[in-house]
Structure formats: structure tokens, C-alpha cells
Amino acid sequence: MIKTILELENMKVTICKTEQELLELKDAWNTLTHHIDIHSPFLSWDWIYTWWTNYKNKLPQGSNLLIFCIYDENDTLFCIIPFYTTIIKKLHIIKFLGTEFESSDYLDVIISEKYETDFILEIFNHPHIIDALVKYDKLVLNNILPSSNLWKLQNLFAQKNHFPTFFKKTSTCPYLDLPESEEELLKGLSKNMKSSLRRTRNKINKDPDIVIDKIENESEIDEAIKALFDLHDQRFTDQAKDTKFVFEQRGAFHQKIAKIFLALGQLAFYIVKYKNETIGCLYCYIFNNRVMYMQAGFNPQYARYALGNQLILRAITDGIENKNIEFDFMRGNEAYKAKWASDKRFLYQEEFGFSFKGKMDTNLNRAIFNLKTIIKKIIKKEGE
Numbered sequence: 001m002i003k004t005i006l007e008l009e010n011m012k013v014t015i016c017k018t019e020q021e022l023l024e025l026k027d028a029w030n031t032l033t034h035h036i037d038i039h040s041p042f043l044s045w046d047w048i049y050t051w052w053t054n055y056k057n058k059l060p061q062g063s064n065l066l067i068f069c070i071y072d073e074n075d076t077l078f079c080i081i082p083f084y085t086t087i088i089k090k091l092h093i094i095k096f097l098g099t100e101f102e103s104s105d106y107l108d109v110i111i112s113e114k115y116e117t118d119f120i121l122e123i124f125n126h127p128h129i130i131d132a133l134v135k136y137d138k139l140v141l142n143n144i145l146p147s148s149n150l151w152k153l154q155n156l157f158a159q160k161n162h163f164p165t166f167f168k169k170t171s172t173c174p175y176l177d178l179p180e181s182e183e184e185l186l187k188g189l190s191k192n193m194k195s196s197l198r199r200t201r202n203k204i205n206k207d208p209d210i211v212i213d214k215i216e217n218e219s220e221i222d223e224a225i226k227a228l229f230d231l232h233d234q235r236f237t238d239q240a241k242d243t244k245f246v247f248e249q250r251g252a253f254h255q256k257i258a259k260i261f262l263a264l265g266q267l268a269f270y271i272v273k274y275k276n277e278t279i280g281c282l283y284c285y286i287f288n289n290r291v292m293y294m295q296a297g298f299n300p301q302y303a304r305y306a307l308g309n310q311l312i313l314r315a316i317t318d319g320i321e322n323k324n325i326e327f328d329f330m331r332g333n334e335a336y337k338a339k340w341a342s343d344k345r346f347l348y349q350e351e352f353g354f355s356f357k358g359k360m361d362t363n364l365n366r367a368i369f370n371l372k373t374i375i376k377k378i379i380k381k382e383g384e
Contacts, residue, residue, distance in 0.1 A: 005128055005129075005132060009073075010072065010073045011070055011071060011072055011073065012070070012071050013068060013069070013070050013071075013123070013128070013129070014068075014069045014070075014071070015066060015067065015068055015069070015132065016065055016066075016067035016069055017064060017065050017066065017067075018065065019052065019053065019056075019065070021065075022048075022049055022052065022065060022067065023049065025045065025067075025069065025077075025080075026045050026049070028076075028077040029045040029077070029080060029110075030044075030045055031077070032077055032078065032080065032110060032112065033045070033110060035112070035113075036110070036111070036112060036113050037113070037288060038108075038110060038288065039106045039108075039145075039288065039290075040104075040105060040106035040107065040108070040287070041261070041266065041285050041287040041292070042098050042102075042104035042105060042106065042107060043082065043106075043107065043108065043110055044287075046257070046260045046261070046264070047098065047104070047257060048082055048097045048098060050253065050256050050257050050260065051097060051098050051101075051102060051104070051253065052065065052084070052097060054252060054253040054256065055100065055101050055102075055253070058101065059086055059100065060086050060087045060088065061087070062085075062086070062087050062092075063084060063085060063086040063087070064084060064085050065083075065084050065097075066083040066084055066085050066094060066132075067080065067081065067082050067083060067084075067097070068080070068081035068083065068123075068129070068132075069081075070123065078111065078112040078114075078115065079109065079110065079111040079112065079115065079119075079120075079123070080109070080110040080111075081109050081110075081123075082096060082097045082098075082107075082110065083095065083096060083097065084096075084097050085136060086100075090357075091137040091138055091357060091358060091361060092135075092136045092137045092138075093136060093137060093138045093139075093140055094133065094136050094138070094139045094140070095139075095140050095141075095142065096141060096142060096143070099142040099143060101249070101250060101253070102250070102253065103294075103330065103331055104143060105143045105171070105173065105330055105331055105347060106143065106144075106145060106148075106347075107141070107142065107143045107144055107148075108144060108145075108148040108149050108150055109148075109149045109150055111149060117149050117152065118152075120149050120150065120152075120153075121152060121153070121156050121157055124153060124157045125157060125160060125161070130161065133354060134354040134355070136354060136355070136358070137353070137354060137355045137357050137358030137361070138351060138352060138353055138354060138355075138358040138361065138362060139350075139351070139352040139354065140349065140350070140351050140352075141153075141349065141350040141351075142170070142347075142349050143170070143171070143331075143347045143349070144347065144348055144349075144350065145345060145346075145347065145348075146346070146348065150350070151348075151350075153350065153352070154167055154350050154352075157352075158352055163352045163353055163354060163359070164352070164353045164359050164362045164363050164366075165350065165351065165352055165353075165362065165366075166350075166351045166362050166363075166365050166366035166369065167348055167349060167350040167351070168348065168349055168369055169346050169347070169348055170347050170348060170349045171331035171332070171346070171347040172331070172332070172333040172344050172345075172346055172347075173328065173329065173330055173331050173332075173344060173345040173346070173347060174329045174332075174333070174337040174338060174340075174341030174343070174344045175326055175327065175328045175329060175341055175342070175343055175344065175345065176316070176326065176327040176329075176340055176341050176342050176343075177325065177326055177342050177343070178291075178316065178319055178320050178324055178325055178326055178327055179320065180320065181320060182313075182316075182317050182320060185316060185317075185320065188342070189339070189340070190339070193309075193339050196306060196309070197306075197309060197310070197313055200304075200305055200306040200309070200310055201310060201313075203304065203305055204305055204310060209274050209275045210272065210273070210274050210305070211272070211273050212270060212271070212272050212273075212310075212311070212314060213270070213271050213273070214268065214269065214270050214271075214318075215262070215267070215269040215270075215271065218259050218262060218263070221255060221258050221259050221262065221269075222255050224258075224269055224271060224278075224281065225247075225251060225254050225255045225258055225283075226247060226251065226255075227271070227278040227281055227297070228254075228281040228283055228295060228296075228297045229245065229246070229247035229250075229251055229297070230247070230297070231278070231279070231280065231281055231297025231298055231299055232245050232281075232295060232296070232297035233245075233246070233247075233297075234297070234298075234299055234300060235297055235298055235299075235300055238300040245295060254283075258283070261285060265286065266285055266286045266287055267284075267285065267286065268282075268284040268285070268286055268291060268315055268318065269281070269282070269283050269284070270282040270284075270311050270314055270315060272298075272305075272307050272310075272311065274302065279298065279299040279301075279302050279307065280296075280297070280298045280299065280302070280307035280308075280311060281296060281297050281298075281311075282296045282308075282311035282312065282314075282315055283295045283296065284315055286319075286322075286324070289323070289324045289325045289326070290324060290325065290326045290327075290328050291315055291316070291318075291319040291324050291326070291327045291328065292328045292330055293312070293315075293327070293328065293329045293330050294330065296308060296311065308336060309336070309339075312327075312340060315327070316340075327340070329341060331347060351365060
């Protein structure tokens with residue numbers, strides 16, 4: 001039974017702290033997210049539950065769930081604040097579920113659209129909620145958009161309670177608003193890009209040994225995910241770069257979540273084979289009419305086919321045919337994304353210090369960040 005920490009006239013607030021309680025939230029969580037336009041599959045119950053069960057034993061000892069659930073007078077769940085607690089450098093920190101190991105972007109409070117954003121501030125400013133938070137040293141919110149429900153916390157919540165804050169831009173997420181046809185898409189690309197796409201597409205079409213497939217069956221997932229990791233590693237090794245996308249650390253999670261999303265109709269996984277050898281993969285999620293680029297891998301020996309761009313073109317074309325509105329390249333400002341993207345979003349990290357140690361750490365992080373910014377400006381000016 002989830003503990004109730006606050007009861008008001010028209011609502012009650014509970015805190016989910018155990019895996020069993022999280023499991024029991026599944027139906028209510030899914031009902032809530034089904035009726036609102038959340039931007040991110042990383043706020044879905046399936047992602048969060050799979051993330052927690054897969055990575056909980058890899059988190060620092062003492063990490064625990066801290067999910068605030070708010071119910072209306074009819075005992076209907078209308079707001080979820082999906083936190084967990086962890087220990088980093090001897091600091092007890094509250095973070096969003098999903099912000100370690102995986103690229104969980106666009107995180108936020110999950111709330112019914114009939115409630116105003118200011119309601120979140122009222123909840124956070126309630127003495128009982130503050131008491132629950134300040135037992136910890138810091139609150140760190142990763143991967144949030146300026147349009148998120150929690151963005152206002154950096155001023156209205158922190159200033160009222162005299163919590164020091166620090167926020168910084170952490171990631172760029174390029175995206176493409178999808179047109180109504182592939183023809184219109186190609187018109188929006190550069191002349192060189194269009195020429196390259198047509199040339200390499202013709203090469204692929206003329207080679208009977210190359211086949212591009214889309215995964216449709218769960219039985220194909222495990223092998224496909226393993227191939228994705230292997231090809232991603234080959235590409236980074238060829239470029240003499242390191243990568244955190246390592247099968248031994250993250251493969252089991254993606255094999256599980258890909259099967260779940262396939263069953264929900266939220267997976268788009270493309271494979272390129274040359275004589276039955278897998279030489280390219282593109283791993284995407286489909287969520288709320290958006291195609292979301294999760295990861296890719298290619299054998300560098302087949303660079304002449306420009307498999308990356310060809311698979312992106314295939315995924316975008318499928319997205320257009322399925323009436324999706326956007327292709328989101330997710331975090332990362334790589335040059336190849338800029339060739340496709342029409343715009344970009346920015347993700348931020350916010351920190352709030354609660355305890356003396358937490359306040360000192362937040363102020364120190366802000367000072368270091370400001371100093372680095374000044375040094376970069378000086379170096380840039382001297383180089384002009």
C-alpha cells in the first residue's frame with residue numbers, strides 16, 4: 001500500500017518507494033499518459049519500470065524510488081513526479097528516473113492537461129512536500145526543456161524557499177518537421193545532399209545482395225540489438241572514438257524495451273544486410289506522432305553506400321507515410337543531423353541545494369561553470 005503523505009480537500013499525495021508499488025501503478029500511470037500529449041516515451045511506465053528493474057543494482061547503494069503520485073477527489077491519478085534518490089560523492093540527491101545509463105530526454109512532471117502549470121509550484125511549495133524533499137541534499141533535474149512544467153522551479157520555488165540554484169544547457173536536440181511527401185522533403189535539402197542520396201540509393205538498388213528490412217517480429221529483436229551494438233562499436237573504433245553504448249552494460253535493457261515498444265507499435269528498427277551479413281542498423285521509437293532517432297550502427301567497410309543517410313531517409317519516408325509530424329534526432333549536435341534538421345531544441349540541467357552541503361555544492365558548481373564560461377570567452381576573443 002502506497003503511503004499517503006498529504007491529504008487536502010480535493011486531493012491526496014502519496015509516495016511510491018518500492019518496486020512492487022511501482023508495478024501496481026502501471027494501469028493508472030498508463031491511463032494518465034494515454035490522455036495527455038507527453039513528448040517523451042521516457043516518461044512512460046514501460047520505460048521507467050524497465051529502466052529501474054534493469055539498472056537498480058548498478059546504481060550506488062542506497063538508491064531508492066521516490067515517486068510522488070497525486071490523486072483527485074475521485075481517487076484518480078492525475079499527476080506523477082517520477083523521482084528516485086541516489087548518492088553521489090557522499091551527497092544524497094533526488095533525480096529523475098531514467099537519468100543514468102540511458103539517454104532519457106524531455107523529462108518532466110506528468111500531469112493531466114486540465115491542471116495549470118502553477119499547480120506544480122503549489123505542490124512543490126507545500127510544507128509537507130518541502131519536508132519530504134529537504135531530507136536530501138540536492139534536487140538535480142536533467143534533460144528538461146524550457147517549456148517543461150518544472151522550468152519555473154528555478155525561480156518561483158527556489159527563491160521563495162531560499163534554495164540556491166544552478167542551471168546550464170547540456171544538450172542540443174535537432175529535429176525535422178515532416179512535410180507531406182518525400183518529394184517535398186528532398187526540396188528542402190541542399191543540392192549536394194540530394195545528389196548524394198540519389199547516387200547512393202541507386203547503388204543500393206543496383207546491388208541485389210543488399211536488402212533493407214524493418215523488424216516485425218519479437219524473435220528478431222535480441223539478435224538485431226546485439227548487431228546494433230557491434231556495428232556501433234565498429235564505427236566508433238574506426239573513428240578512434242570512445243562510446244558509452246556498450247552491449248555488456250546496456251544491451252539487456254534495450255533488448256527488453258525494444259520488445260515492449262514493438263508490441264505497442266512504438267518501434268521502428270531497420271536492418272541492412274549484405275549477403276545475409278548485417279552491415280547497418282537504425283533504431284528508432286515512434287511516440288505521439290514523432291519518429292525518435294535512438295541509435296545507429298554501420299560497418300565502415302560499406303561507407304560507399306552511405307547507409308546512415310539511406311536509413312534515415314527510409315525512416316523519414318515511413319514517418320511521412322504514417323502521418324507522423326516530426327523526426328527527432330534526439331540529443332547530439334553531430335554534423336550529419338544538421339544536414340537533415342530544420343530546427344533544434346535545447347536540454348538543460350537544473351540544480352537546487354537543500355542542506356548545507358547541498359547548497360555549498362550547488363554554489364560551487366555554479367561558480368566553476370561561470371569561471372569556465374569567462375575563460376572560454378577570453379580565449380575566443382584572443383583568437384579573433
